[in-house]
Amino acid sequence: MKFRYRSEEEMKDSGVEWIGKIPKDWDSMKIKYISPIGRGASPRPIDDEKYFNDNGEYAWTRIADVSVSGKYLLETKQRMSELGSSFSVKLEPDSLFISIAGTVGKPCITKIKACIHDGFIYFHNLKEEYVDFLYNIFSVGECYAGLGKLGTQLNLNRETIGNICIPNPNNNTKQKITSFLSEKTTQFDFIISKKEALIQKLEEAKKSLISEVVTGKVRVVKTFDGYELVERKKEEMKDSGVEWIGDIPKEWWLKKLKYISDIYRGAILRPVDEPTYFDENGMWRYLNISDATKCDKYLEDGGIGLSELGSKKSERVEAGNLILTASATIGKPLINNINICIHDGFIAFKNFKVNRDFLYYVLTNKSIYENMGKSNTQKNIYLDEVKNIYIAQPSVEEQKIIVKYIEERWLLVDSSIVNIKTQIQKLKEAKQSLISEAVTGKIEILD
Structure with a gap:
């Protein structure tokens, strides 16, 4: 898929600092008006064996599981019993959730039935066209501006997430952006993974x-x-x-x-x-x-x-x-x-x-x-x-x-490793920049 940079004449001020200018036919909206936001829950005491079952229907999601996941949650180390899941919050596949403890601000889309504890917030009945679009916005982290430092010092909760203002193009444009970013980020991730594998070999x-x-x-x-x-x-x-x-x-x-x-x-x-x-x-x-x-x-x-x-x-x-x-x-x-x-x-x-x-x-x-x-x-x-x-x-x-x-x-080897790490950092920055430009409309995705 190809893209072009929009001209100044095609843009307007969004009124939101982190977004900057957006296309004239876009609007912006607080997340709380797009989806109700909930918080996870835990059975107590959390280490009670009766809440867990290796053959349980729902996976038990910890911060560590999300920290090592990429875009998608595919597996966890523990599963919940029927009793345990009844005291938690159940998410169905393709649900978007965000960590608000540990690795704060990291978004994830579950591809499995999963339960989340109160270190996560989730989006209830989020429309399909918003799942990947919101994921991409959160993955860059610019929307957290003013809420603290991304990673461990963000102050996130249901209210702060709900009050974040995001760009809101029409559904067709959202789908184009999602497809474009899926293709491009996959390319970036492939190159990055090859370079990381080379570092491991060295x-x-x-x-x-x-x-x-x-x-x-x-x-x-x-x-x-x-x-x-x-x-x-x-x-x-x-x-x-x-x-x-x-x-x-x-x-x-x-x-x-x-x-x-x-x-x-x-x-x-x-x-x-x-x-x-x-x-x-x-x-x-x-x-x-x-x-x-x-x-x-x-x-x-x-x-x-x-x-x-x-x-x-x-x-x-x-x-x-x-x-x-x-x-x-x-x-x-x-x-x-x-x-x-x-x-x-x-x-x-x-x-x-x-x-x-x-x-x-x-x-x-x-x-x-x-x-x-x-x-x-x-x-x-x-x-x-x-x-x-x-x-x-x-x-x-x-x-x-x-x-x-x-x-x-x-x-000699360390010099090569430093050089490769620099390349990886530049690739990650280019990937983040492309995501930001796409979700804020600085670039138009062409058919």
């Missing part, structure tokens, strides 16, 4: 490369213009006896971490909200798991400032050491470039008898942690488990060469 290639190099499956050879990899012959290898490591070169050693580094678990502040423990201008930062998972190899900032007293109550880790997450997101290593204090969700490595960066790359291998720890509500790994991890250790000189090679390769 990330997997990084992991595979590290695993092969730090366990000695390949030898890193320095050349006059860089490095090259040479696969080791079978007769050069020996069985390590450790499943995740496999065969290693005969001249490499197998050592437990406790013999190559001092290893400590962090200490949590008690009570955690004691004001005298904190000072935003303090020399030490109190690290949390979210700061650790957001950074790449190096931790440059983050955490909460601690007072001298607070830092003494926790576990100090001076800049230049190695940290491992041991709770929630387990097995994420990082090198702290700032002075930090860690709670008991972290394990620190100090006083290395091995190249620190070599150890960092070894610890990025998730296979190490597969059989560790216990999981109740979240998985934790124990200090003794970490101390008894075996690693393959080459000579000091070979460790340095391996680190240098990995860093050079990572730099």
